[in-house]
Amino acid sequence: MSEKREVQQLVLIIDQAYDHSSWHGTNLRGSIRRVSAAQAAWRPAPARHNIWEVVVHAAYWKYAAWRRLTGAVRGSFPLEGSNWFQRPQERTQKAWRSDVALLDRMHRSLREAVASLPARELHRTPRGSKVSNFALLSGIAAHDLYHAGQIQLLKKLSQGRGAARGVGATLIKGRGSHPTAWRYALSRSRRLKAAAERPERVLGPRE
Numbered sequence: 302m303s304e305k306r307e308v309q310q311l312v313l314i315i316d317q318a319y320d321h322s323s324w325h326g327t328n329l330r331g332s333i334r335r336v337s338a339a340q341a342a343w344r345p346a347p348a349r350h351n352i353w354e355v356v357v358h359a360a361y362w363k364y365a366a367w368r369r370l371t372g373a374v375r376g377s378f379p380l381e382g383s384n385w386f387q388r389p390q391e392r393t394q395k396a397w398r399s400d401v402a403l404l405d406r407m408h409r410s411l412r413e414a415v416a417s418l419p420a421r422e423l424h425r426t427p428r429g430s431k432v433s434n435f436a437l438l439s440g441i442a443a444h445d446l447y448h449a450g451q452i453q454l455l456k457k458l459s460q461g462r463g464a465a466r467g468v469g470a471t472l473i474k475g476r477g478s479h480p481t482a483w484r485y486a487l488s489r490s491r492r493l494k495a496a497a498e499r500p501e502r503v504l505g506p507r508e
Contacts, residue, residue: 305420311438312416318442318449319408329359329445330405332452338397342389343459352455353388355448357400361386363407366441369427370414370434379403411441 317323320330333341333356341353350358357380364378380386389396415438426433
């Protein structure tokens with residue numbers, strides 16, 4: 302594969318991890334479709350990140366990759382700070398949509414920079430860096446998909462208590478007809494309830 306073709310393929314991979322259709326399922330942008338400000342602000346436990354913070358974190362690292370490719374000055378990210386940003390500052394739909402729009406803008410800027418990247422620069426490791434441009438950019442796609450999975454889990458956890466009660470009620474009503482399905486779903490409802498009560502067992506160490 303020519304280096305120019307590699308650049309085109311990399312743009313496609315980055316887009317698929319963010320908002321283009323792909324066989325692997327939900328990507329980052331798809332994971333926040335129809336998420337409300339209230340759901341985005343929900344925390345599974347004190348000092349844990351919420352969906353809102355994950356979104357701004359992803360936007361920041363798209364910016365960081367863009368800055369390395371373009372040589373833009375440090376501190377040009379629209380928000381003050383780096384990496385993780387406490388959210389929400391205002392618990393409103395307007396504020397939530399604003400941060401989602403920030404994520405969209407950072408993605409567009411990054412993909413434009415990647416698409417215009419000279420092929421000879423793809424495998425170059427810039428001075429002061431430990432990874433090549435290719436490793437950085439393929440890592441951005443992996444980063445998006447990692448956090449898409451985290452967001453899907455947070456959405457499930459935020460609904461866990463109600464889901465556990467709902468499944469249990471449905472199964473008690475129909476337990477005589479399908480005992481195997483009843484046992485499976487009851488076990489699932491118990492796992493949902495346990496995850497909602499003890500999210501650290503599912504989420505692992507704080508990032």
